[in-house]
Amino acid sequence: MIENEIFRALADPTRRALFEKLAAGRMNASALRQGMSISQPAISQHLSVLRQARLVREERQGRVVNYEIDPDGLALIAGWLERYRAYWPARVNALSDLLKDMEP
Amino acid sequence: MIENEIFRALADPTRRALFEKLAAGRMNASALRQGMSISQPAISQHLSVLRQARLVREERQGRVVNYEIDPDGLALIAGWLERYRAYWPARVNALSDLLKDMEP
DNA sequence: CCAACACATAAGCACAGACTTATGTGTTGG
């Protein structure tokens, strides 16, 4: 169940910080580590968890591995949210109507 | 930081199951426990975590406590999602444009 | 009133997970 991995991945503040850093654009592991006062293996482990949750994807280029946000994870969260559409605040709720119209 | 409590709360499958049960409508703790093969204190503890994350709210009626989904938590998740709007899949992305138009 | 009820809190246990240091694996410039 991928939902479990997604929410578990986002439950850790360090991983959310890494994810947010990647929102600025594609980056390698060393660049992600800058200013984080955490060991290199810890970064590697966190990135592995994010990758398994489909929140992040990697692209190896020589001896560097570039990471970037994976839209799949975000889409899965959006899908989860939509299940509780009936309880969204009114302003957000209208979005779901549009989503339904856009289904193929 | 409420985000941390929200994602931590949703990281547990039992809590997500309780949340999903509440999507069917307002319910008290005993009703939520039905078919869950878990102790009563465990339910109470989970509901406390969900409440602190603003995913659930309670309303005491006599000696019964009715729980229901709190839209605030869902709105906070939607707000977090919107921060990564640039990476949403195209179909979902259009929703954000509408959201922007609806801002007061 | 008070016994039964509905739920919360306390205390303790066992396992998960976030970190560390040490080491392994693959890549590249000189």
Next chain:
DNA sequence: CCAACACATAAGTCTGTGCTTATGTGTTGG
């Protein structure tokens, strides 16, 4: 080639957390 680099994996530690049983608190019908 091989040393330096970029990252992954291994192994161990320590804290957090999800569960249990036991007990506490507030409410209500008879």
